[in-house]
Amino acid sequence: MIITKTRCHSLAALLVCACCAVKVFTRLLRQCCFLPSFGHAFNIRTRSLLVAFTGSLVNLSALERAPQGTCTNMYSMDFRRTKLGRFMNNRVPSSKRYQPTEYEHAANCATHGFWIIPSILGSSVLYFLSDDQWETISAWMYGTGLSGLFIMSTMFHTVSWKKSHLRKVEQRFHMCDRMVIYFFIAASYAPWLNLRELGPWAVHMRWLVWIMACAGSAYVFFFHEKNKVLDLLCYTAMGAVPAVVLLSMPNREGILELSVGGVFYCLGIVFFKSDGLIPFAHAIWHVFVAVGAGVHYYAIWRYLYATGTGQIKISR
Template sequence: MVIKRHNKKPAPSIVSRSRLQSPTEEIANSAVHGFGLVAMVVATPLLIRRAAAVGDAVFVAGVWVFCASAIILYFSSSLYHALPAGREKRFFLALDYYAIFLLIAGTYTPFTLGVLRGAWGWSLFAVIWGLAAAGILLKMFAASDNPVRTALPYLLMGWVIVIAIKPLIEMVPLSGLILLLAGGLFYSFGVLFYAGLSWVPFGHAVWHLFVCAGTGCHAVAIYRYGV
């Protein structure tokens, strides 16, 4: 008697680990964030000049923080995906993870030091950078290769802004609020491709596109409504 074994692959789970990317996918991953890097390098002097024209030195410093954090993220991500397996690739992967925390906090910074300022601004500034530091330390010493557990702290940090929604509504025009919300939604929906749909071909590149769109919305919001 012969017993037949049916080795069916289970359907991908939302809590499954991210799969390895094919060489073609890695090219796409690197290219998308390479575009993001170039865009941020071009946008930085425009944002800084605008900040200097409409705000004080503290606000200008906040815009510098946003630009620097975005450039670090796109640089580390594009280089990580472009490198072959090895020590350098692992280094830039770690830097990429840390840079996400930096970009989230860096995106808050122009608003906390600009339009909010005062008690709300400085309190939110301290909270978000404290969370960024905690997230980086957690990633250093308790890293997880589960994409859902990796993405969750980023999402929680990104939506901390809701605690300051009342002063934001009072101080930021509707069009600015729409840009802030759109940026947050781009990042959040993109996480579906990072964590839940990582098995989809070129899903990680789609995640990168969402990240670029989110950064773009927030850069425009900072340019027009940061102070």
């Protein structure tokens, strides 16, 4: 098996991100609510082993001074004691929306707004590289989903920053932002499902993926922010199910890039759930989304449009 220079770079980037994720998960363990509640029940040796295992840098004396029954956010306190503290928002309960600082609002807008023009230009490149009707349709599907994601995300964060007093307007933009994610996921799979030969059962995913997107959008419309954990599970399932189907492709060129992009999305979830714990957590999540989308775009451009090898022209 020949490992190209591009794949070596991809694997190196994946390794770096994996190391960062392990470090973040380790620190998140330190802020679990059960530690302060049962801290006094541990003897000195047990607590020493726990601290050594999690790599905690928090002084045990500070842990013992924490009030009983409270959830002391050690990870957040680490940042608040530094110069980064003024850039981050406070942690809020899961039932409420987080309120970013002015710096975080600007970062949230910039990290996705920067990619609007590149996504439009990239979509145009796929359109001009299309050789038949279905490549053109797939390019439009993917380009609309990709550009729509960055445009709607930037619009929502801009409204949330500058027009936060218009609660209903902000809520509508937030709903649209969440709905677009479902269609972006479906659009990301459209070129692979439309232009590659699939198995006899997997071929149905060409239309099932859009039904899933519509169902997810309907859920957002009727149950917006009712259950944030369920929302996250729906997005994860929407991204994982079609990926399994793609394994039935006889031609598996691009699977590595698709996997790397999926890993970036999954690693970004760590920061998506870390608002109030890490400065600019939501903006970092945006960066992971942009990198994952960029990797997927590269795979689509290289294996489906830039060359004619490995493609199956299907007449419908």
